[in-house]
Amino acid sequence: MKSYKVLFVGSPGSGKTTAIRTISDIDVVDTDAKVSDSTIKRKRTTTVGMDYGKLSLGEDSVLHLYGTPGQERFKFMWDLMVSDLANDASALILLIDNTRNYPFRDIEYYLSEFWDYIAKRHFIIAVTRSDLKNDPTEADYQNCLKEKGILAPIIFIDARKPMDVMDLIMSALSQEENINWAEISHRVAMTELKKRNLDPDSPQFEWLRKTRDVPKISIIEAAMQVRGIIGATHLNEKQVQTDTSRHDLECNELFRSLAKLAAAIENKAPQLDQIRNISLHAPYKESISVFLEPDQALGLLTNSSMTHTQIRRQAEDLLQWSDNVENT
Amino acid sequence: MSKILNKLEGMAGTDYSALVINNRPIASTFSKEEMLYLKLSQQAFVHIFKQADKIQANDLYDEAHLQLGQRRLLCFRLEDNILYISMLPQTNDIQKAQKVIRGAFSVLRKIASASTHQPQKN
Numbered sequence: 001m002k003s004y005k006v007l008f009v010g011s012p013g014s015g016k017t018t019a020i021r022t023i024s025d026i027d028v029v030d031t032d033a034k035v036s037d038s039t040i041k042r043k044r045t046t047t048v049g050m051d052y053g054k055l056s057l058g059e060d061s062v063l064h065l066y067g068t069p070g071q072e073r074f075k076f077m078w079d080l081m082v083s084d085l086a087n088d089a090s091a092l093i094l095l096i097d098n099t100r101n102y103p104f105r106d107i108e109y110y111l112s113e114f115w116d117y118i119a120k121r122h123f124i125i126a127v128t129r130s131d132l133k134n135d136p137t138e139a140d141y142q143n144c145l146k147e148k149g150i151l152a153p154i155i156f157i158d159a160r161k162p163m164d165v166m167d168l169i170m171s172a173l174s175q176e177e178n179i180n181w182a183e184i185s186h187r188v189a190m191t192e193l194k195k196r197n198l199d200p201d202s203p204q205f206e207w208l209r210k211t212r213d214v215p216k217i218s219i220i221e222a223a224m225q226v227r228g229i230i231g232a233t234h235l236n237e238k239q240v241q242t243d244t245s246r247h248d249l250e251c252n253e254l255f256r257s258l259a260k261l262a263a264a265i266e267n268k269a270p271q272l273d274q275i276r277n278i279s280l281h282a283p284y285k286e287s288i289s290v291f292l293e294p295d296q297a298l299g300l301l302t303n304s305s306m307t308h309t310q311i312r313r314q315a316e317d318l319l320q321w322s323d324n325v326e327n328t
Numbered sequence: 329m330s331k332i333l334n335k336l337e338g339m340a341g342t343d344y345s346a347l348v349i350n351n352r353p354i355a356s357t358f359s360k361e362e363m364l365y366l367k368l369s370q371q372a373f374v375h376i377f378k379q380a381d382k383i384q385a386n387d388l389y390d391e392a393h394l395q396l397g398q399r400r401l402l403c404f405r406l407e408d409n410i411l412y413i414s415m416l417p418q419t420n421d422i423q424k425a426q427k428v429i430r431g432a433f434s435v436l437r438k439i440a441s442a443s444t445h446q447p448q449k450n
């Protein structure tokens with residue numbers, strides 16, 4: 001059995017899970033949600049947002065698809081994947097979300113993070129979500145790479161479309177002979193997503209499921225590693241500050257009063273849905289946002305360049321993995 | 329007047345909207361069922377801006393969001409006493425709504441000032 005591997009990297013929301021899911025023969029092992037063993041304290045294991053899928057390439061060859069965790073706080077997993085699981089991968093596919101404010105910065109960032117890895121493998125840039133925002137254009141990307149002196153195919157895809165993702169895969173494995181792409185594409189196009197079964201015995205799945213200690217990091221430290229976040233404050237269910245990036249942060253009081261307002265509204269109108277977010281914006285001004293969950297809230301002060309959607313995505317990501325415990 | 333609001337909603341991708349002057353909606357497309365959201369958010373937004381203004385003497389925030397479950401209420405402060413509030417479904421593009429509504433600021437201000445100068449005319 002010949003096996004090939006491809007590694008997908010890219011910012012949160014760039015479409016890693018979607019791309020892998022779109023073509024995988026098996027249901028994607030999205031380790032974000034599927035760890036059900038209660039003895040594993042979910043938020044403490046490194047089954048952290050990696051993806052794994054598999055595509056049969058014929059009778060005796062198979063392609064393993066891996067997605068790295070997007071969040072920068074799980075960067076240590078990148079190293080682990082690169083040096084272990086995906087060390088023998090044929091290609092690295094960098095997904096770039098075209099709706100981000102500075103997609104070229106993302107390229108720069110991932111290039112520098114994965115430089116050694118890329119140097120020895122096929123490297124492909126796939127631009128996603130261009131249906132939502134059509135600039136930068138393909139020519140812009142080409143110029144960007146030219147300036148950096150990088151040779152890599154740039155492929156615009158919709159990560160939700162199987163044939164688009166197949167284009168990537170064909171490009172990634174273009175040196176390989178004896179793969180019947182026509183047949184595989186046909187099969188991918190014909191397989192409905194729901195017909196795919198999880199393959200719990202695969203060794204790759206085991207690798208992902210293995211429990212590892214996550215370097216303990218508070219939600220505030222994690223928040224401050226995200227580009228665009230200038231200040232962060234964590235509040236408990238009583239709207240009391242438990243942690244903050246800066247005690248003299250001007251908006252700390254505002255975070256608290258917004259969280260209190262949300263609680264007051266919920267008290268007054270319990271029939272309504274839960275308040276999940278209150279934000280303040282103005283052109284060219286840093287944004288102030290509070291994201292609320294039943295037992296905690298996160299206040300964020302962010303760059304004016306970050307869009308509301310980007311802020312929310314980061315906040316949800318942070319809150320999901322928050323241990324919500326005191327630093328030890 | 330609600331015709332203009334409807335048109336703006338179409339472009340912004342919002343469901344309902346209202347122009348509020350001195351805490352009173354002078355034009356609104358909120359349905360009866362959704363009226364509660366307008367009332368509640370209107371009060372909340374006044375409070376939110378008041379709190380925000382405390383830490384910022386000049387160069388004030390002019391936009392506030394309140395997300396309740398799947399509903400997102402957007403509030404733009406056109407003047408001290410003039411708010412434009414709209415409701416955006418979860419799946420719709422926030423950035424587009426922001427852009428479209430900001431582009432309509434001058435029109436909304438005109439409507440608001442016309443209605444305050446001729447309180448009798450409908």
Ligand SMILES: Nc1nc2c(ncn2[C@@H]2O[C@H](COP(=O)(O)OP(=O)(O)O)[C@@H](O)[C@H]2O)c(=O)[nH]1
Pocket residue numbers: 010011012013014015016017018019070128129130131132157158159160
């Ligand atoms: N419109 C559009 N949406 C996309 C595209 N690629 C991914 N998405 C959506 O973007 C969201 C984030 O994708 P996801 O795969 O979770 O990103 P990940 O964080 O990199 O795993 C999902 O809702 C996808 O359906 C694309 O090319 N166009």
Ligand SMILES: [Mg+2]
Pocket residue numbers: 016017018049051
């Ligand atoms: Mg994912």
